[in-house]
Every structure is written in structure tokens, then in C-alpha cells.
Amino acid sequence: MLATAQALIGRKVDIVTSSKILAIRDASNDPNEG
Numbered sequence: 001m002l003a004t005a006q007a008l009i010g011r012k013v014d015i016v017t018s019s020k021i022l023a024i025r026d027a028s029n030d031p032n033e034g
Helices: 002-008 020-029
Strands: none
Touching: none
């Protein structure tokens, strides 16, 4: 809920996941990030 509120006001939000599949998918979407 707090992450949603922060994103709505324009702040950057980091979301941490324990899902290896999601982490691989998101990392491969933008190789310049992280």
C-alpha cells in the first residue's frame, strides 16, 4: 500500500520479489538497469 502511494505521487519505488521467474523476466526487460 505504501509503495502504491509513493508511486502515485511520482517517487521511484523499488519492489522486491522472492520469485526467481519474475526477477529473471524483469532483469531481461532492461539490461541497462541494475
